[in-house]
Amino acid sequence: MFLETKNLTKQFGGLRAVNSVDFSIEEGKINAIIGPNGAGKSTFFNLISGFHRPTSGQVIFKGKDITTLPSNKIAELGVARTFQTTNLFEQSTVLDNVIVGHRLRTKSNLLDAILRTKRLKAEEKQCKDKAIEVLDFVGLTHVAHKQAAGISQEEKKRVAFALALATDPEIVFLDEPAAGVNPDETEGLAVLMQKMAEKGITVCLIEHKMSMIMKLADKIMVLNYGEKIAEGTPEQIKNNEAVIKAYLGGSAIA
Amino acid sequence: MAAFFNQRNVIALLVLFSVAFPFITQNEYFLHIMTLSFIWMIGVYGLNLLAGYTGYLSLAHAGFFAIGAYSLGLLTVKAQMNFWLAFVLACLITSVVGLFVGLIALRTKEHFFAIYTLCVGYIIYLVIDKWESLTEGVRGLIGIPAPSNIGPIAFDNALSIYYLVLTILLLVILVVYRIVHSLNGRTYLAIRNSEDLAQTIGISTMKNKLTVFVLSTFFAGLAGALYASFVRFIGPDIGSTAITFDLLTYLLVGGIGTLSGPIVGTIIIVWVSQQLQFLQDYRMLIFGPVLTLLIIFYPRGIVGGVVDWRHKYQEKKNRKLSVNSLVKPEKQVKEG
Ligand SMILES: Nc1ncnc2c1ncn2[C@@H]1O[C@H](COP(=O)(O)OP(=O)(O)OP(=O)(O)O)[C@@H](O)[C@H]1O
Ligand SMILES: [Mg+2]
Numbered sequence: 001m002f003l004e005t006k007n008l009t010k011q012f013g014g015l016r017a018v019n020s021v022d023f024s025i026e027e028g029k030i031n032a033i034i035g036p037n038g039a040g041k042s043t044f045f046n047l048i049s050g051f052h053r054p055t056s057g058q059v060i061f062k063g064k065d066i067t068t069l070p071s072n073k074i075a076e077l078g079v080a081r082t083f084q085t086t087n088l089f090e091q092s093t094v095l096d097n098v099i100v101g102h103r104l105r106t107k108s109n110l111l112d113a114i115l116r117t118k119r120l121k122a123e124e125k126q127c128k129d130k131a132i133e134v135l136d137f138v139g140l141t142h143v144a145h146k147q148a149a150g151i152s153q154e155e156k157k158r159v160a161f162a163l164a165l166a167t168d169p170e171i172v173f174l175d176e177p178a179a180g181v182n183p184d185e186t187e188g189l190a191v192l193m194q195k196m197a198e199k200g201i202t203v204c205l206i207e208h209k210m211s212m213i214m215k216l217a218d219k220i221m222v223l224n225y226g227e228k229i230a231e232g233t234p235e236q237i238k239n240n241e242a243v244i245k246a247y248l249g250g251s252a253i254a
Numbered sequence: 255m256a257a258f259f260n261q262r263n264v265i266a267l268l269v270l271f272s273v274a275f276p277f278i279t280q281n282e283y284f285l286h287i288m289t290l291s292f293i294w295m296i297g298v299y300g301l302n303l304l305a306g307y308t309g310y311l312s313l314a315h316a317g318f319f320a321i322g323a324y325s326l327g328l329l330t331v332k333a334q335m336n337f338w339l340a341f342v343l344a345c346l347i348t349s350v351v352g353l354f355v356g357l358i359a360l361r362t363k364e365h366f367f368a369i370y371t372l373c374v375g376y377i378i379y380l381v382i383d384k385w386e387s388l389t390e391g392v393r394g395l396i397g398i399p400a401p402s403n404i405g406p407i408a409f410d411n412a413l414s415i416y417y418l419v420l421t422i423l424l425l426v427i428l429v430v431y432r433i434v435h436s437l438n439g440r441t442y443l444a445i446r447n448s449e450d451l452a453q454t455i456g457i458s459t460m461k462n463k464l465t466v467f468v469l470s471t472f473f474a475g476l477a478g479a480l481y482a483s484f485v486r487f488i489g490p491d492i493g494s495t496a497i498t499f500d501l502l503t504y505l506l507v508g509g510i511g512t513l514s515g516p517i518v519g520t521i522i523i524v525w526v527s528q529q530l531q532f533l534q535d536y537r538m539l540i541f542g543p544v545l546t547l548l549i550i551f552y553p554r555g556i557v558g559g560v561v562d563w564r565h566k567y568q569e570k571k572n573r574k575l576s577v578n579s580l581v582k583p584e585k586q587v588k589e590g
Binding site: 072096100104106108110127166 | 441469
C-alpha cells in the first residue's frame with residue numbers, strides 16, 4: 001500500500017474527532033473522503049500530515065511509519081497538502097508566493113545568503129524555475145506577477161495547488177479544493193486534479209460536491225462522527241445503506 | 255519621481271550623506287549624536303529582522319544590548335583583555351545567551367512571546383543592577399577603552415570612531431539586505447505569513463526562527479559593544495525596558511519589515527527629540543499621539559507608506575497605459 005492508516009484515532013477532550021480509522025490509498029489514483037460537517041475529515045488530514053499527533057494508531061507511508069514525524073519532515077518525504085481556507089501572502093505576487101514552496105528541496109543556509117554563494121544563486125534559480133513550472137501546470141502563468149490579493153477565489157485555489165506541487169510531492173491532500181467556486185470553475189479544478197493524477201501524483205481530496213466526487217474519484221471513504229462507515233468505488237458508495245442514512249437521513253446521493 | 259524613492263536609492267543617498275556629514279558640519283556634538291544614531295540603527299536592524307520578517311516581536315532587545323555592552327566592558331576593564339578579542343567575544347556571548355533564551359521564548363507566540371521576552375529583558379536588567387560584585391551595579395562601569403588601533407588606523411578621535419561605526423553599520427545593512435533578498439528571507443516571510451502553512455511546505459519553523467532570533471541578538475550585542483566603547487561608561491539603565499521601547503519606536507516610525515525603515519526612523523526620532531529637548535519629558539505629549547496616528551494610518555511606518563503610495567501611483571499609471579494602448583500592463587514595482 002502506498003499510504004495507509006491503521007486504527008487512527010484522535011481525541012479532543014471528550015470528543016473522538018477520528019475514531020479507529022483504517023484507510024489505504026492506492027498509488028496514482030484519486031481518492032476521496034466525504035462526510036457531513038464535523039465528521040472529522042480535516043482532522044484526519046491533520047493527522048496524516050503531522051499537524052496533530054494521533055491519540056493512537058499509525059500512519060504508514062511507503063512502508064515507513066510516519067506517525068510521529070513533524071509536518072515539515074513529512075512534507076520532505078513527498079506528502080503535500082492544502083488547507084480548507086487558503087492563506088496566501090496577499091501583499092506578495094503569486095510567483096513570490098509559490099517560489100518558497102520549493103525551499104525544502106534546497107540546502108543553502110544563512111552563510112550562503114550573506115556571502116551570495118554560487119549554491120544560493122543556483123538554488124534561487126531552481127526555486128523560481130520550479131514556481132514557473134507549477135504555475136504553468138495549474139494554468140496561472142498569466143497572473144504570476146499579480147498581487148495575490150488581486151486574484152479570484154478560484155485562482156487562489158489554484159495557487160494553493162501550485163504551492164503544494166512546488167514541494168515535489170508524490171501525494172497531495174486537498175481539503176475542499178472546490179469550496180466557494182462556481183460550477184464551471186469546479187469543473188476546471190476537477191480537470192486539474194485529473195491532470196495531477198495522470199502525471200503520477202496520487203491525489204486524496206475532501207469534498208462536499210458529490211457530483212464532482214462521483215465522477216472524479218477512483219475510491220471513496222465516508223466518515224461520520226469520526227468513524228469510517230463505508231469505503232469503495234463511487235458505484236458502491238452511492239448504493240450504500242449506511243451512507244444514504246448518514247446523508248440527509250435517507251435521501252439518495254445525487 | 256516615484257521610482258526615485260526606491261529603497262536602494264534612499265540607502266545610497268543616506269550613505270553618501272553620512273560619509274559627507276563630518277565635512278558638512280564641524281560641530282562635535284552633532285557628530286556625537288550621529289554616531290550614537292548609527293549604533294541604535296544596528297540594534298534596530300536586529301529587531302527588524304526578527305519582528306519585521308518572522309513576525310516575532312521581541313521586547314528583550316535592550317537586555318541583549320546591555321549584555322553586549324557589559325561583556326565588552328567587563329572583559330576589557332576587569333579581565334584586561336585585548337579590545338578586539340573582547341569585542342568579538344561580547345557579540346558571541348550575547349548570541350549564546352540569545353540562543354538559550356530563544357529556545358524557550360520561541361515556544362510561545364504573538365503577545366505571549368512579547369510578554370515573555372519583556373520579562374527576560376527585565377530580568378537581564380535586574381541581574382546587571384543587582385550583581386554588584388561583577389557589574390558594579392548602579393555605580394556603573396567606567397574606564398572602558400576606546401577601540402584599539404587596527405594597523406595604522408587609530409580610534410583616538412570622534413571622527414575616526416564615527417567612520418568606524420558607520421562602516422560597521424554599512425556591513426550590517428549589507429548582511430541584512432542579502433539575507434532578506436534570498437531564499438532565507440522568503441522563508442522568514444513565509445513564517446510571518448502563516449507558520450502552519452510554512453511548516454506544511456517543509457520549512458522547519460523552529461530552526462529558522464531560532465536562527466533569526468540569535469542573529470538579531472547578535473546585532474543587539476554588537477550595538478551594545480560599540481556603545482560601550484564609544485560612550486566609555488555604562489550603567490544598568492542601558493538594559494532598561496525604556497531602551498527597548500526606544501528601539502521599537504524607531505522601527506515603527508521608520509517602517510517595520512522594510513529595509514530602510516531602521517535608518518529613516520532612527521534619524522527622524524533622534525533629531526526631532528534633539529530639537530524638542532527644551533520640552534523635556536513633555537516631548538512624550540507630542541510623540542505619543544503622533545506615533546499612535548502613524549501606526550493607525552501607516553502600519554508599516556514612513557517607508558511602508560511611501561512604498562504603498564508608489565504602488566498606487568504605478569497602478570494608476572499602468573491603468574492609464576492600458577486604457578491608451580489596450581495592452582496588458584506587466585510592469586511591477588519592486589518592493590524592498
Ligand atoms: N483543534 C481542535 N480542538 C478541538 N476540537 C477540534 C479541533 N479540530 C477539530 N475539532 C472538532 O473535531 C470535529 C471534527 O472536525 P473537522 O474539522 O475534522 O471536521 P470536518 O469533517 O473537516 O468538517 P467540515 O466539513 O465542516 O470541514 C469537530 O467537532 C470539531 O469541532
Ligand atoms: Mg474540514
